[in-house]
Amino acid sequence: MKIKYYKFQEESISDIKKDPKGKDWPVVYIINNKNEAYIGETISAYNRTLQHLANPRRRFLKELHIIEDDNFNKSATLDIESSLIELMSADEKFKLQNSNSGLVFHKYNNMHKFSQESPFFKQLWNMLKQRKLVNKEIEEIKNSDIFKYSPYKSLNSDQINARDSIIRKLSDSVVKGEKFMGVVSGVAGTGKTILATYLVKLLTDSNFYNLDFNPEDSSYIQSLIELHNYAPNFKIGYIVPMDSLRSTMKRVFRAIKDLPVKIIMSPKDIVDSEYLDLVIVDEAHRLRRRKNLVSGAFPAFSKANIKLGLDPNEGTELDWILLKSKHQIFFYDRFQIIRPTDIRKEQFKKVLDNCSFEYILEAQMRSLGGEEFYNYIKDIFTNKNPKPKTFDKNFEFKLFDNISDMRIDIMEKDKNPDIGLSKMVAGYAWQWKSKKDKKGTPYDKRTVDIRIDNEEFTWNTTPNDWINSENSINEMGCIHTVQGYDLNYIGIVMGNEISYDKAKNKIVVIKDNYHDIMGKRSINEYDELFEYITNIYITLFSRGIKGVYVYICDKNLKDYLKQYFL
Secondary structure, rough: OEEEEEEOOOOEEEEEEHOOOOOOEEEEEEEEEEEEEEEEEOOHHHHHHHHHHHHHHOOOOOOOEEEEOOOOOOOHHHHHHHHHHHHHHHHOOEEEEEOOOOOOOOOOOHHHHHHOOHHHHHHHHHHHHHOOOOOHHHHHHOOOOHHOOOOOOOOOOOHHHHHHHHHHHHHHHHHOOOOOEEEOOOOOOOOOOOOOHHHHHHHHHHOOOOOOOHHHHHHHHHHHHHHHOOOOOOOOOOOOOOHHHHHHHHHHHOOOOOOOOHHHHHHHHHHHHHEEEEEEOOHHHEOOOOOOOOOOOHHHHHHHHOOOOOOOOOHHHHHHHHHHHEEEEEEHHHHHOOOOOOHHHHHHEEEEEEOEEEEEOOOOOOOOOOHHHHHHHHHHHOOOOOOOOOOOOOOOOHHHHHHOHOOOOHHHHHHHHOOOEEEEEEOOOOHHHHHOOOOOOOOOOOOOOOEEOOOOEEEEOOOOOHOOOOOHHHHHHHHHHHHOOOEEEEEEEOOOEEEEEOOEEEEEEEEHHHHOHHHHHOOOOOHHHHHHHHHHHHHHHHHHEEEEEEEEEHHHHHHHHHOOOO
């Protein structure tokens, strides 16, 4: 493997043409200046360089680095190009000029030789570091929010099918003057947020400049061009209901060239915004209704309802979105409804009944345990009594008898530079006493919230970006700190709000031991509370990429669940 350097100017063309691999050989290349870069692949560096020199957007780039190897083929260079775009967009050395339209995951012969985990790619990355084209180590990048939520992601076949259908049907609806409402459903880890941010960039890119399209993407590109030509000033909003995830997305968007942060909105923001052509709603299951809101939120909610002509007590954030936009795309998972304030699945049914398009994502992209592990956990918590099973050898599913051992293991993995991003979380079986501590109270002076054997914990001291906060490894997170996020390893403490009834032979919940005040107030139906609590645990169990560690406080539940840890 070689990386050849040229000045990005017409005078370099003859030198590229003379190179044995300058024409009729697959290569990968990087064009850059101090702040921006473009990454590509081609079978003719000579012809492609001529095209880039004629492109006004590349005019200010100064350097050209061509990556050559005797073993390259078209599939390998496409794979390496995608990997470099994914990683370099999150490395933050450069803002990329690339569109994300052609990033697609595909299999090919000997792909293991060129994947991100291969010795070849690691050598390439080190060579790029030596040339000061990248800053960070690969593992550091992969643990970052910018990498996890970047719109520069290679889509799997599931997501590609959804993307193609959405763009075609949306474009067709816009041209015909009809309304479009799409729903993308999928359980945790199936890549809903990845597809949502991908679509946001794809659609906002078409508002800013002509994209470099891969000819293989023609199945949907023509529809995208028609949409752009018919509605050049297409106004888009990206709604993220949860405060913490919304803050994270704003940081991600700031790192991406031409991706406007201002389009990221809370549901409340849309009430006072201009009428939008399209709203993309991530985590739509967390849209709220006017029930069990935090103190002081009821008047503002009623005021918004009245402003939009809705019943002050019955209008929902879903209603706000439908009234303030012409087209909508909702990303939804009914198994992540975790509080009474979350819009009920019965209310969301009116969207499903009237949508123009529904697609269900099925491929598991987060957990190394795969779709099989998620279904296993869901079956356990919905009392379907699945048969015990084992999972991929690279995925750990482990029950701990001693909470100190689990805490030590999680802390060691979090500190390990090759792993990192490992935290402990719990269900709401303990009161939040430390909430009354003065702001800025040192960690060792804070009120203890949770005592289990000889271990003491404080609930998360910040609601936003807790995973990346300084003291998170010493604290206990909750569902609101990790929903929508990934962890490499998660240590889950199951409290006494959930148990096992031997007589009924099923998992049960205990309202008196459940201390989320807003999560149980006004709930009179046992089945509703059971759904919230078990959905919390299903969601927590789905956060771990490489492993899920579990400590169970209730003896009956522990004795019952032991059979499922093989």
